[in-house]
Amino acid sequence: xxxxxxxxxxxxxxxxxxxxxxxxxxxxxxxxxxxxxxxxxxxxxxxxxxxxxxxxxxxxxxxxxxxxxxxxxxxxxxxxxxxxxxxxxxxxxxxxxxxxxxxxxxxxxxxxxxxxxxxxxxxxxxxxxxxxxxxxxxxxxxxxxxxxxxxxxxxxxxxxxxxxxxxxxxxxxxxxxxxxxxxxxxxxxxxxxxxxxxxxxxxxxxxxxxxxxxxxxxxxxxxxxxxxxxxxxxxxxxxxxxxxxxxxxxxxxxxxxxxxxxxxxxxxxxxxxxxxxxxxxxxxxxxxxxxxxxxxxxxxxxxxxxx
Numbered sequence: 001x002x003x004x005x006x007x008x009x010x011x012x013x014x015x016x017x018x019x020x021x022x023x024x025x026x027x028x029x030x031x032x033x034x035x036x037x038x039x040x041x042x043x044x045x046x047x048x049x050x051x052x053x054x055x056x057x058x059x060x061x062x063x064x065x066x067x068x069x070x071x072x073x074x075x076x077x078x079x080x081x082x083x084x085x086x087x088x089x090x091x092x093x094x095x096x097x098x099x100x101x102x103x104x105x106x107x108x109x110x111x112x113x114x115x116x117x118x119x120x121x122x123x124x125x126x127x128x129x130x131x132x133x134x135x136x137x138x139x140x141x142x143x144x145x146x147x148x149x150x151x152x153x154x155x156x157x158x159x160x161x162x163x164x165x166x167x168x169x170x171x172x173x174x175x176x177x178x179x180x181x182x183x184x185x186x187x188x189x190x191x192x193x194x195x196x197x198x199x200x201x202x203x204x205x206x207x208x209x210x211x212x213x214x215x216x217x218x219x220x221x222x223x224x225x226x227x228x229x230x231x232x233x234x235x236x237x238x239x240x241x242x243x244x245x246x247x248x249x250x251x252x253x254x255x256x257x258x259x260x261x262x263x264x265x266x267x268x269x270x271x272x273x274x275x276x277x278x279x280x281x282x283x284x285x286x287x288x289x290x291x292x293x294x295x296x297x298x299x300x301x302x303x304x305x306x307x
Contacts, residue, residue, distance in 0.1 A: 057287075060276055063273070064276040064279070064280045065083050066083060066273055071272050071276075083273065086276070094265075094274060094278055096258060096281055098253075098258075099253055099255045099257070099259075100281065103237065103255040105172075106168055106171050106172055106175065106254060109169070110171075110179065110232075114180060115183070115225055115229055115232075117180065118228070119183075119187055121184050122186075122188040122190070122191055123187075123217060126187075140184040140185055144182055144185060148242070149241075152245050155174065155245075165246060166249040170246065171243060171246060174242055175239070175242070178242065182232070187221065187224055187228060190223075191217070191221060194217065199212050199216060202216050222296075226296035230289060230290060230296075230297050233286075234289075237286055239254075240257070244257060258278070259279060
């Protein structure tokens, strides 16, 4: 006679308490990674883009330490020895030192003026309501969309009539006017994200509008100032069209004009190593500025989204 086996009694039936060890959890399900193909594609595009950007820079730096024969015979190989005389020759004989000094004076003065005037205008447009506020704001936005090519001829006559043609301070004023629309547009949106309670507390304590702006609001806007300062620095340092039209004096040329003159002159002499050394000299300040302030740039761009 066959008997059926009875199942083992549960702990509850035997009077024993149920513990967590008695209950076995179900086997974990394998999580499917969503968007794997998209992630691989996006990372691949970023790698290709980084390669396309970094390789020309590295090749230019490497070529600046070669001699003219190695540049044409083995352009992709490492230099057999570091020819620092290329840099000294470009700095002294090609007058890159004078071009560099002129560029530092023009860009430094225009950058300070742009940030001071742009931040003051942006603060007023962002914090105060008055008749014509939106109209002035949209005028600055319209200045961003106005092509500089259309303003070159009238700008030349205006600067010439003011006696500022072929002068450093004249070029500084033109750079400030050229960079103000973007600066005001960027900083207006940034000032709107700052808390108003701190400014109101300063007014209650008896602070004036100017003191509140320079001692309280302007330090709080440091990430935005650094971000827009980097963008203006890049645009002004690499500016070529405006100085070509408004600065024809050979003694007051900036780096972009000097590089073009160096390319023309060295093209006939065959001093390509000096040309690449001058190119790297003009490129290094821009790379250094972005590497040093890259975190501040990201903070300034994301400050409004993190409010």
